[in-house]
Amino acid sequence: MAPKKKQSELKQQIAAALAAAEAKKAERVTVLKLDASAGGFTDYFVICSGTNPRQIQAISDEVEQRLQKAGQRPAHVEGYKQAEWVLLDYVDFVVHVFSDKARQFYDLERLWKSAKRLEPGDLLKPARPKKTASTSATTARPRTRTRRTPAS
Numbered sequence: 001m002a003p004k005k006k007q008s009e010l011k012q013q014i015a016a017a018l019a020a021a022e023a024k025k026a027e028r029v030t031v032l033k034l035d036a037s038a039g040g041f042t043d044y045f046v047i048c049s050g051t052n053p054r055q056i057q058a059i060s061d062e063v064e065q066r067l068q069k070a071g072q073r074p075a076h077v078e079g080y081k082q083a084e085w086v087l088l089d090y091v092d093f094v095v096h097v098f099s100d101k102a103r104q105f106y107d108l109e110r111l112w113k114s115a116k117r118l119e120p121g122d123l124l125k126p127a128r129p130k131k132t133a134s135t136s137a138t139t140a141r142p143r144t145r146t147r148r149t150p151a152s
Helices: 007-023 053-069 100-106 120-124 133-139
Strands: 027-033 044-050 076-078 085-089 093-099 116-118
Touching (some): 007 027, 007 044, 007 053, 007 093, 027 120, 044 053, 044 100, 053 085, 053 093, 085 100
Parallel strands (some): 044 093
Antiparallel strands (some): 027 044, 076 085, 085 093
16 A cells, blocks of 8 residues: 555645646535544545536546646546546545536545545645734834814
């Protein structure tokens, strides 16, 4: 089995998979963080849907291409030809691209209900730099007050 990735590197790879899915107009994109104590064989599931077999394959292709540029290849791929449920196994996370019918039938979100559901935006957002006293003082606008006097 491959060594575990650092959490920040893993989140960057998942974010790349999410961006790829969204670039190909995937629907109902969700991320599940699996609980290690529940017997999970991976850390995260990325789950999304396509509206037809060509879109499902296009989403899968885009995920593979973006992660390949980052030096990651799936350990295993299943279901590509049928394009009802494509599974891309990256060991620490698995990308599932479903047709609507297959997604309703297998209902991974219900099956793994103990998993923590994350919003894609949680992983896609760049980290904000922390404000320090010195930076906030230099960037703050000075306040000026004008005093109005009653007209005589």
